[in-house]
Amino acid sequence: MHMSTSNNNLAQKKEIFSLEKIIITWFSITLIRVFLEIYSSPDPSGYLFSWIDTFIHIPLSFFSIFLSFTLLIYLLTKNAITDVLNFTTKLLLFTLVPPIADLMITGSKASSIGYTIATPDQFINLFFRLMSPFNNPGVTIGMHIAAYSILLTISIFTYKKTKKLLPPLLGIIAGYIILFLYATIPSYIIIPHLSKTILISASSLYSILLKQSWITVTTTANTSEQMLIANDIFLSCILWILVVVQILLLLFFANKKLWLALKNNLRMERILFWFLIATIGIITNKSIFGTINISNTVNVIYLLTFFILITLNIWLAVMINDEEDVSIDTISNPDRPLAKKEIPTIQWGSIKFILFVLIFFGTAIMNMTTAFFLILAQTAYYLYSARPLRLKQHFVFSSVLIGATAIFIAMAGFFLVSPDQHILAFPIKTIFIIGISFALISNFKDIKDFKGDKNENMRTIPVVFGLKKSKLIIAGLFAFSFILVPLSLHLYNLILFSVFCSFFAFYLFTKKHYQERYIFLLLFLHIFTLLISFI
Structure with missing residues (x-):
């Protein structure tokens, strides 16, 4: 009788799962994060962030990162995709920590999404330097607290599901690599153009590519706003492609038929x-x-x-x-x-x-x-x-x-x-x-x-x-x-x-x-x- 009740509860939990609700929940959490960012890293104009930043770029960034975490956890645990998605939804709450922590600890003001532009020869040094919560412009103590909390929680969840030590360790390493790759997205865009422009810095080269792109040419905005909008749109393109690919992979793993x-x-x-x-x-x-x-x-x-x-x-x-x-x-x-x-x-x-x-x-x-x-x-x-x-x-x-x-x-x-x-x-x-x-x-x-x-x-x-x-x-x-x-x-x-x-x-x-x-x-x-x- 107890087993029957337990099975019924399990069936009810599976029925409660809703992909639509997961998506809406993720979007809701990202909007709350944007609200908190208004106080921890306000726009110089005093207004809300741009429409593309608030409703597209920031949500796509968190969607893509946490879909990557979902795939990672699934590959490590082979748990049901629905269970992993429910877990990563709770994990997403850690994204609310950085703006609150930064205001409480240092009162520092950093960009809502930090990207680092570097050349390939700088990657190894940057990979280890970003681990430190000190002396990292644009990466605050609050961001480090959230990142390490997420990685630790992933390792605990992975250990509970596998009862092995290697998967949690791999979870921490792979999780950090995921965060590093997302933080350095613009760096990979400039690689095909590096040999042609040896004397130009990585950030300058990235700006030139944006200025000469269709995005800048076809965007209606004044000069001061144009580059910011172009950057938001371009990074949103990359994040959107990653979201599409990862959703297709999750669908494949969840139900091949x-x-x-x-x-x-x-x-x-x-x-x-x-x-x-x-x-x-x-x-x-x-x-x-x-x-x-x-x-x-x-x-x-x-x-x-x-x-x-x-x-x-x-x-x-x-x-x-x-x-x-x-x-x-x-x-x-x-x-x-x-x-x-x-x-x-x-x-x-x-x-x-x-x-x-x-x-x-x-x-x-x-x-x-x-x-x-x-x-x-x-x-x-x-x-x-x-x-x-x-x-x-x-x-x-x-x-x-x-x-x-x-x-x-x-x-x-x-x-x-x-x-x-x-x-x-x-x-x-x-x-x-x-x-x-x-x-x-x-x-x-x-x-x-x-x-x-x-x-x-x-x-x-x-x-x-x-x-x-x-x-x-x-x-x-x-x-x-x-x-x-x-x-x-x-x-x-x-x-x-x-x-x-x-x-x-x-x-x-x-x-x-x-x-x-x-x-x-x-x-x-x-x-x-x-x-x-x-x-």
Whole structure:
């Protein structure tokens, strides 16, 4: 009887765990830390810290560090991820110690997040010097108290779970390495540029990279604020990428079956499709304004952030679409997670919530124009997929929305790198070319869903005109689009290539065994060739 009660209590504890509540709790603790920092390290202006610092940079910093601790503890103890997350949530309370301790002990004022910039030859000395609570500008006694308390608590927890001495010792060493790596993030950014600028100090080189980056060029701020904002945005990019990667790792360790189901549902050819459309915008900007300075490490990180953000947006859009298409997928795509009932509704909702939070933070670190067009693209896709409108039900509305989404993604790519953030900087002619061409080719995705769409009375081209005739119609639309684009852009040397692609499209659409991936490959080849002609 006692065992039964104990098991019931354990089951209740597992049910109480909520990933959504963990995220909200972490964010709440970081905001309290920000409040305390207002008194221990106030902004010189007397106002609150900047919006990007308060709501994005500082939360992402703590999120990333404590996700690293979560992974470390899991690898050392092999405890359930849910238990480890509950523990690290309590561990996060130690972040409230530094501002309180510093005010009580020394009254010192240090930055809310301290970073150290050094060259590789200084790393070893810095690694040991940061251990000392004395003579470390920017790293206060309060920070050391919190850091050592966290490391000690990790070692105690690890020992309780493993009953061995080595894992706790490894926990302390690895935990300190994690803190050191985060404290020196800017140092790794300058490494590729060190040999070219031997006489410049590490901090000066970092400032130059920020000044020459797209972040600074596309940020609206006065000169005194611009570098601070650029620094917050750039570091937020790195931290955001780390958060995304670590959440994916935690998902993999926590539930490999769920991870595989979600990964397999993320259709790589569609991601590459939207990547190429975003690249169209970037190349268009290059053709107007010249170089886009891809050699700058800051720009590379910013570009990586942008493409990961697009991937997460696609992932969320696919999940929303799959919810609406369960009855269709049961017939046309029975391998989809919801159609197979692989993923419970609660887990599906939790994954969507996590994606939404990640997309929110990722969008917030883009410049305003890029963020606007990314949100607009997600909005258009929602109207396309979801009830009550679910405009994908008719091929005319479906085509228009996909054409519009292509325009929005291309414009997001354009304004990511553009020194001119005026909306009219994006050529009107390019808007029409992108919108019309991608609207025309968008209907090929409906061929594989023919049976399910017909059962749901969806008015797609295959359902309206029949499968055999629709393949000819869609192949004709492909051919028209393939030839229209080089003609509109005066790329007459590509006409013959486009004609060849058009004939090959007819072959792929009408052959006995239709395979969508070959249509994607042909489309990628055509887009890639057009892009190469502009570089």
